[in-house]
Amino acid sequence: MKHYRDLAPSIRTIMTPGPVEVDPRVLRAMSLPILGQFDPEFTDIMNEMMEMLRLLFQTNNQWAFPIDGSSRSGIEAVLTSLIEPGDRVLIPIYGRFGNLLAEISERCGAEVLTMEQEWGSVFETDDIIAKIRETSPKLVAIVHGETSTGRMQPLAGIGAACREVEALFVVDAVATIGGTQVLTDEWMIDAVIGGTQKCLSVPSGMAPITYNSRAEAKLKRRKRVERGLRDASNEAIPEGVIIRSNYFDLSQLQDYWSPLRLNHHTEATSMLYALREGVRLVLQEGLDQRFARHQLHGEALVAGLEAMGLTLFGDPACKLPMVTCIHIPDGVDGEAVRSMLLLDFGIEIASSFGPLKGKIWRIGTMGFSGSKRNVLLTLGALEACMLRQGFKAAVGKAVQAAMDTYNRRNDNE
Amino acid sequence: MKHYRDLAPSIRTIMTPGPVEVDPRVLRAMSLPILGQFDPEFTDIMNEMMEMLRLLFQTNNQWAFPIDGSSRSGIEAVLTSLIEPGDRVLIPIYGRFGNLLAEISERCGAEVLTMEQEWGSVFETDDIIAKIRETSPKLVAIVHGETSTGRMQPLAGIGAACREVEALFVVDAVATIGGTQVLTDEWMIDAVIGGTQKCLSVPSGMAPITYNSRAEAKLKRRKRVERGLRDASNEAIPEGVIIRSNYFDLSQLQDYWSPLRLNHHTEATSMLYALREGVRLVLQEGLDQRFARHQLHGEALVAGLEAMGLTLFGDPACKLPMVTCIHIPDGVDGEAVRSMLLLDFGIEIASSFGPLKGKIWRIGTMGFSGSKRNVLLTLGALEACMLRQGFKAAVGKAVQAAMDTYNRRNDNE
Known part of the structure; x- marks a missing residue:
């Protein structure tokens, strides 16, 4: 009988629109x-x-x-x-x-x-x-x-x-x-x-x-x-x-x-x-606090992605607060970036379906995955992967922009 | 906001035909x-x-x-x-x-x-x-x-x-x-x-x-x-x-x-x-060993129940090895026995459906619940509940009969 090993899943930072951590x-x-x-x-x-x-x-x-x-x-x-x-x-x-x-x-x-x-x-x-x-x-x-x-x-x-x-x-x-x-x-x-x-x-x-x-x-x-x-x-x-x-x-x-x-x-x-x-x-966190948290991490992620030089997909007026879609830049292999993120950094982001397959990435900031730590780690790792793929990212800007968003929020409170 | 407490389920010995432990x-x-x-x-x-x-x-x-x-x-x-x-x-x-x-x-x-x-x-x-x-x-x-x-x-x-x-x-x-x-x-x-x-x-x-x-x-x-x-x-x-x-x-x-x-x-x-x-x-236990274990615990349970003076339900030629059905004796309140077993002993057995509702109990010896410990504890507790309900059980016989079954099995091996 073949020996089946103990389950031992790797630790992942799951930044997809679900399932999340x-x-x-x-x-x-x-x-x-x-x-x-x-x-x-x-x-x-x-x-x-x-x-x-x-x-x-x-x-x-x-x-x-x-x-x-x-x-x-x-x-x-x-x-x-x-x-x-x-x-x-x-x-x-x-x-x-x-x-x-x-x-x-x-x-x-x-x-x-x-x-x-x-x-x-x-x-x-x-x-x-x-x-x-x-x-x-x-x-x-x-x-x-x-x-x-x-x-x-x-x-x-x-x-x-x-x-x-x-x-x-x-x-x-x-x-x-x-x-x-x-x-x-x-x-x-x-x-x-x-x-x-x-x-x-x-x-x-x-x-x-x-x-x-x-x-x-x-x-x-x-x-x-x-x-x-x-x-x-x-x-x-x-x-x-x-x-x-x-x-x-x-x-x-x-x-x-x-x-x-x-x-x-x-x-x-x-x-x-x-x-x-x-x-x-x-219920312990409170619905309003939880909704505000989802809003905040979505905004910090957006600030970072735009500072890196990436362009968001879709009408911003109806953006889903906890899902951010990004145009995959011309000349960049979207699946290669996703794979590098997953295998080298243990971070998962998503592609999309149908007419958007291969055209956009989707990053979730949902529930337990929606944290400052996860947003900052994801931006840093994505920048590294983009540079590796030859994309002319605005180096070092993404994480700083997200941190600025978090600081502004703290100043306002 | 109402405070919802930490989940803390009581420990149960679950001797039903599913779900089991x-x-x-x-x-x-x-x-x-x-x-x-x-x-x-x-x-x-x-x-x-x-x-x-x-x-x-x-x-x-x-x-x-x-x-x-x-x-x-x-x-x-x-x-x-x-x-x-x-x-x-x-x-x-x-x-x-x-x-x-x-x-x-x-x-x-x-x-x-x-x-x-x-x-x-x-x-x-x-x-x-x-x-x-x-x-x-x-x-x-x-x-x-x-x-x-x-x-x-x-x-x-x-x-x-x-x-x-x-x-x-x-x-x-x-x-x-x-x-x-x-x-x-x-x-x-x-x-x-x-x-x-x-x-x-x-x-x-x-x-x-x-x-x-x-x-x-x-x-x-x-x-x-x-x-x-x-x-x-x-x-x-x-x-x-x-x-x-x-x-x-x-x-x-x-x-x-x-x-x-x-x-x-x-x-x-x-x-x-x-x-x-x-x-x-x-697969680790081995299919044949596992099937034999289910057979054994079913047999030990049957020996104990019959020694107590209870009567099994159904044609023995086609008995499901891991489910044992018992006629609820005349004058015994089946639900009172089940409730006493659950609340005083932490042991769950089942009733049945449709034409058999209120007529029989069903005891499972399935998977992790199918163990010598569980069979012996269940027989002892059931005997105590039956006595409490006024049933003239053959006192002390049930557990001994089950232990005899286990010993005979060991002698044969």
Whole structure:
């Protein structure tokens, strides 16, 4: 039998738009012994998790719990539960993850209408609102923070327009939750999906979601209790079309997360421990302080990159605070720089997708990875790699510019 | 802001049919720092994981990788990818998890045919084979180890019958993988789903699967590359019906797990570390030794329970080695015993579902929970609780009988 060695991952400074470094306190939480899923101590943790997620999502919704799977599992759970085959769904797309919303909606059997905006900018909300009034969709789904292009779509006003036409409003806040304002109730969002491996600094493997009573009404129409758990009290056949997934059926999941505790999957204990610890740290830091921290490190990074002589990609008016996109300069091999950064300096930055592949780099300053230390080390290492690749960097300027940004912030406080 | 305390779960001896205690070495692996998903060090771990899973599943299949989600996520990924709406699917049901296979298949749009066997027994394989020949289904799905009743279905011969009628043969080995023989290739199983939180002693949150080239041929007919990742080389529209899920689309997942590394979800890093460590420990122990250990602790537990004066549930000829079901004696409050065991002794055993709810207890001896220490402690504690509940237990006999079983085993070696 082949000998498999002990796991010994190298230490990395992970400056991508996710996954990012995990807070050591979250790693520690995952090493705690597990509890059984119906142990009262564990169901107490589940209830506490729901309470903490309501604070994270800034909502009074009854339902806020994680889906066991990566971020897109949360997206698919929401869309497959809320879209009935044949429903008209409007999706404004301004990057790769808008395409994912369309992909998933198509597979749910929706009649998908898309609006497309050039990658690097976002929509005027008035244009989205006009389209909603014009097309009267059953559901509107949009990405809040589009990591593929580093842009953030303003959302205020869209929820009200959805209510005019009785559409549900679904927001992918995978990249933004815990890093910048996501005002679930104030923006009248009916269902929000967050991500763990970005601003929360928890490993991928869970997707916190929340939804309100408008969304729940749709679930109730489609609810069918699992075969083998039905009895005289709950065997009713639904009025709506049955949800196409068992794993992602929110009407079943909410019974599992409610005092009913109707058996569904076996909750992913250690990931729940991790999410609880990650959200606990967010609440301990304070949402406003945390958003300000994400803003600050993004600004310091931008100052450094521009001082080095690099050019940012995209419309600065809608820049995602915790993701910075850079044009790869002519004559520079983007992948060679990324590889040198990773292998010589242990620092990871990202490339991009589709039309932007090979054109831009993306640097994240998310969650635990968003620190002064990481920003300064990354700028210094990137400058060295750029020089090595023959790029005429303004030598020594980048780190100084970032330090100036940090000092100005301190002076103002 | 409310203060949320540090997580501090109580220590439990978890003697349920899953989730069970996690090996401390697996817990430790989860506390390691993460790597980015396209870091060459991480993709090496992914490749190694596939290799280790092939050994676990005793298969030469090319494809063996985990689905990010609980065990039923693996079941749904296999069924939703292999069942086209309208396909006839045959499901022999002998407990709750057979019902789950039918539930998921129905939601996939299958024409579901079921055979039902009284809970507590299993099918004659000849009856299954006759039904396959009679109904010519496109797919046959069956549970190998039915934890709801503690039974194990013999599988040899069914695969050959499936090939006669060109059906795919899918096996839910969630409860048995790593605890007893699951001969993927020898039994001609086209797709197998394993569980982590049972005999592998890894937390819930991942589901290892494997499938062969017959299953892959079905995927190829339905393959559609994700919107936003398509280009001239891969934009072909499939001949078959597109898979209804993006998250569970095995044709996309195998591109992510292949050298193509076509982006899909963000792999659940810490759960993958856990699964790698769990499977590493299985391979280190040796499959045959591990299966023998599961058999031994099941036998010792049975000897103890019978010596105490309790009666086992179900046909002993098809008992699942690592799950023991007991009739709750008349006049004993089953939930009061379970609660006393948990709260006074820190030991968890399980109740059951549907027709068996309140009728039987189920005790697991799976993975790291399957140890002499745990069996002896559980028998002693259960005896004390039974006495407390007024049951006339044969006092002091249970632990002695289990110790005799262990001693006989030692004498024979």
